[in-house]
Amino acid sequence: MAAGxxxxxxxxFTYRPGFPPFGGLELLFGNERKHKVTLPxxxxxxxxxxxxxxxxxxVDNLMQDQRKEMFIMEDNVxxxxxxxxxxxxxxxxxxxGILVLINDADWELEGEEKYELQPGDNxxxxxTLHGG
Amino acid sequence: xxxxxCFNCKEARAVIIRPKNRHKLCxxxxxxxxxxxxxxxxxxxKLFYPGERVAIGAxxxxxxxxxxxxxKTLNERYGYGLDLCLLSIDEGIRGYRDDSLETVKRNAVQYxxxxxxxxxxxxxxxxxxxxxxxxxxxxxxxYCGVFRRQALDRGAAKLGxxxxxxxxxxxxxxxxxxxxxxxxxxxxxSRGTSIVTASGAxxxxxxxxxxxxxxxxxxxxxxxxxxxxxxxxxxxxxEAFRGSARTLIKDLEKIRPSSILDIVKSGEDMAAxxxxxxxxxxxxxxxxxxxxxxxxGCGSQNGRSSGGEMAAMEKTLVENESAESRETEIKLPKxxxxxxxxxxxxxxxTLGHCExxxxxxxxxxxxxxxxxxxxxxxxPKTAIEVSVxxxxxxxxxALLKQMERAQLTNG
Numbered sequence: 001m002a003a004g005x006x007x008x009x010x011x012x013f014t015y016r017p018g019f020p021p022f023g024g025l026e027l028l029f030g031n032e033r034k035h036k037v038t039l040p041x042x043x044x045x046x047x048x049x050x051x052x053x054x055x056x057x058x059v060d061n062l063m064q065d066q067r068k069e070m071f072i073m074e075d076n077v078x079x080x081x082x083x084x085x086x087x088x089x090x091x092x093x094x095x096x097g098i099l100v101l102i103n104d105a106d107w108e109l110e111g112e113e114k115y116e117l118q119p120g121d122n123x124x125x126x127x128t129l130h131g132g
Numbered sequence: 133x134x135x136x137x138c139f140n141c142k143e144a145r146a147v148i149i150r151p152k153n154r155h156k157l158c159x160x161x162x163x164x165x166x167x168x169x170x171x172x173x174x175x176x177x178k179l180f181y182p183g184e185r186v187a188i189g190a191x192x193x194x195x196x197x198x199x200x201x202x203x204k205t206l207n208e209r210y211g212y213g214l215d216l217c218l219l220s221i222d223e224g225i226r227g228y229r230d231d232s233l234e235t236v237k238r239n240a241v242q243y244x245x246x247x248x249x250x251x252x253x254x255x256x257x258x259x260x261x262x263x264x265x266x267x268x269x270x271x272x273x274x275y276c277g278v279f280r281r282q283a284l285d286r287g288a289a290k291l292g293x294x295x296x297x298x299x300x301x302x303x304x305x306x307x308x309x310x311x312x313x314x315x316x317x318x319x320x321x322s323r324g325t326s327i328v329t330a331s332g333a334x335x336x337x338x339x340x341x342x343x344x345x346x347x348x349x350x351x352x353x354x355x356x357x358x359x360x361x362x363x364x365x366x367x368x369x370x371e372a373f374r375g376s377a378r379t380l381i382k383d384l385e386k387i388r389p390s391s392i393l394d395i396v397k398s399g400e401d402m403a404a405x406x407x408x409x410x411x412x413x414x415x416x417x418x419x420x421x422x423x424x425x426x427x428x429g430c431g432s433q434n435g436r437s438s439g440g441e442m443a444a445m446e447k448t449l450v451e452n453e454s455a456e457s458r459e460t461e462i463k464l465p466k467x468x469x470x471x472x473x474x475x476x477x478x479x480x481x482t483l484g485h486c487e488x489x490x491x492x493x494x495x496x497x498x499x500x501x502x503x504x505x506x507x508x509x510x511x512p513k514t515a516i517e518v519s520v521x522x523x524x525x526x527x528x529x530a531l532l533k534q535m536e537r538a539q540l541t542n543g
Contacts, residue, residue, distance in 0.1 A: 099352070104356075109146055109148075
């Protein structure tokens with residue numbers, strides 16, 4: 001792995017400050033809403049660490065639920081596209097459900113999976129699941 | 133990537149791309165635009181009158197929480213003079229409703245609104261958990277939908293309120309349009325699209341002020357205002373047909389975000405083509421139809437009866453038409469009804485009261501009581517020992533009690 005300072009970031013799931021977590025995405029991540037994650041400064045090919053790296057990283061390192069598809073396949077409109085590339089599966093059943101916010105902005109504004117992570121970034125996954 | 137400036141104020145950092153027009157907005161501008169659009173929907177359709185008492189159907193989910201927050205904001209900002217309260221239905225689904233009701237209770241405090249919670253258990257003698265234990269997961273949404281519709285009406289009646297607003301959003305309406313299109317049910321499509329649904333089964337008005345708001349924007353609004361809501365799906369999965377319609381809508385949104393509002397618009401335009409007669413006849417089918425109008429993720433449609441219903445309606449229309457011409461040909465004395473118009477008379481049901489529970493219904497026995505009948509007939513053996521009739525009486529007396537209480541508060 002190429003050298004590079006590590007990148008500490010905050011990852012949150014269905015972010016609702018001040019209130020206890022109730023039945024959101026955090027259920028997939030050990031019922032913890034807020035995670036401090038330290039990523040390597042660069043990816044295996046030497047390029048800066050981006051969101052495309054973060055997603056499988058979360059699944060492999062943070063996710064405690066076996067149902068990976070709840071987070072990156074079935075439940076996801078945006079992240080689903082990346083998943084297609086990563087898993088080389090063609091999942092047309094993808095159900096939209098998760099919005100990704102980078103420092104509170106829609107990740108579409110930040111370059112989506114190509115966004116290069118900066119130290120102190122706040123990445124939020126908001127579930128848009130139906131029900132209410 | 134350099135931060136994008138807000139399309140509106142040109143200063144602050146844009147954090148949102150609006151699905152309907154791809155405008156990039158900052159947090160403050162987004163919240164304001166969202167609220168202003170709901171305000172325009174409300175004023176454009178003259179949804180409320182000053183001093184009106186309005187119950188917000190609150191589930192603790194994002195839609196109804198956003199609705200409550202926006203209505204409170206607009207009511208204060210524009211001086212609607214509304215008297216708002218929260219009305220929650222406890223379907224009795226452990227692990228799902230328990231937590232969301234806690235959210236509603238917090239909302240009541242946060243928004244300073246009175247809260248009324250009405251349970252299926254106390255209303256019908258059956259919680260949804262018990263219903264599912266009895267009938268299984270298949271088709272349980274029908275029960276839930278029929279029960280909820282009446283429950284909201286009864287809750288409103290109990291509070292002496294004649295207007296219930298629900299959090300149905302543009303995605304929900306588009307989904308309903310699509311479903312009714314797919315099963316050729318134009319009358320129901322028409323009713324589902326209209327912002328106000330005057331139910332055939334009660335005098336309580338229903339409306340959906342968020343019908344032009346994208347689900348995505350509702351989630352983002354809740355997020356950026358840091359609203360306290362509960363996000364989970366009903367543990368009893370929705371019906372396959374509705375689920376497919378939803379997936380279709382969302383797939384279309386991915387390719388062309390404006391699709392959702394376009395479907396809503398198309399639905400409205402198609403609704404305008406539905407003859408008034410058909411529409412009313414549909415409405416007069418009573419509590420069945422009224423209950424089925426309940427759109428949303430856990431609506432009650434399963435498309436079983438609708439095709440036939442529409443065909444029957446068309447048949448009646450054709451019959452009426454041909455009957456009229458026949459009438460002129462044979463020159464029946466005026467005022468004397470022909471066979472055909474008698475038939476028409478039968479079709480035009482008048483609203484009466486359910487013999488069981490007294491709820492307004494065009495049928496002898498309302499839909500909810502019918503479903504309850506089926507449930508009670510199949511109670512587990514231990515319960516059946518009491519005898520079926522007794523049990524029927526038990527539940528209907530529970531219903532009667534509820535209605536009496538409702539009427540008392542009403543008066």
